[in-house]
Amino acid sequence: TAAEPALVIENLIAGYRGVPAIRGVNLRVDPGNILALLGPNGAGKTTTLLAAAGLLTPLSGTVTALGAPVSGRVERTARAGVSLIPDDRGLFHRLTVTENLRLAGGRDELDQALERFPQLRPLLRRRCGLLSGGEQQSLAIARTLMRKPRVLLIDELSMGLSPIAIQAILPTLRQLADETNLAIVLVEQHIDQALSIADSAVVLHHGSVALSGPAAALREDRQQIQRAYFGR
Numbered sequence: 001t002a003a004e005p006a007l008v009i010e011n012l013i014a015g016y017r018g019v020p021a022i023r024g025v026n027l028r029v030d031p032g033n034i035l036a037l038l039g040p041n042g043a044g045k046t047t048t049l050l051a052a053a054g055l056l057t058p059l060s061g062t063v064t065a066l067g068a069p070v071s072g073r074v075e076r077t078a079r080a081g082v083s084l085i086p087d088d089r090g091l092f093h094r095l096t097v098t099e100n101l102r103l104a105g106g107r108d109e110l111d112q113a114l115e116r117f118p119q120l121r122p123l124l125r126r127r128c129g130l131l132s133g134g135e136q137q138s139l140a141i142a143r144t145l146m147r148k149p150r151v152l153l154i155d156e157l158s159m160g161l162s163p164i165a166i167q168a169i170l171p172t173l174r175q176l177a178d179e180t181n182l183a184i185v186l187v188e189q190h191i192d193q194a195l196s197i198a199d200s201a202v203v204l205h206h207g208s209v210a211l212s213g214p215a216a217a218l219r220e221d222r223q224q225i226q227r228a229y230f231g232r
């Protein structure tokens, strides 16, 4: 029997002050899968994530998380297990790494987080604002995992990260999906790197889905993606 999808977005129209920024977006992620959400600046990637997290109320269409209708209901969405890491990562820069982690849970969760991200151990007493981009992103992911999400939405994963840090963090996400059945929606500017760990991809252009399919197929046809970026 097919597993229940982790996240389903159907015919979603959402935007700001009644003006649509995305129009008719459809996507689906299964547990343990990674979906790369791609597209040029202003295509509607962040808007899609905000709607998926329940932070934007759809003008129409639906968001379903683990079988529960959650459209526009931020608390219900969080309870269903959907967590968003925003592009600014939402960390408290004046607090230490430990303090940032403790805001998300107790000792047990913190220990589990450090097992998955051992690179944070020597940094625990460091102020978060003094960490590198890669360390901050690891902290943001570790902190979010302490809430035991079933769907993780990550906006602009690699913003402010060095190429080496990007290379280090992508396999961690793949492992998380494989080992914990977490579903991940990944907004990422580096198309090839995102496709290298993703199971599927959706390319947005001007608020609509220009292209979608299995990541393996899209890796084979880079030109198709190029055309989708230009809306052709």
Ligand code: ATP
Residues within 6 Å of the ligand: 016, 021, 039, 040, 041, 042, 043, 044, 045, 046, 047, 048
């Ligand atoms: P980027 O990579 O630049 O973040 P994106 O694909 O995430 O791009 P969105 O941020 O979702 O795109 O923006 C989609 C459209 O919605 C854009 O035209 C943008 O100008 C508009 N928009 C985004 N945020 C707001 C807002 N708070 N108020 C009004 N319009 C907005």
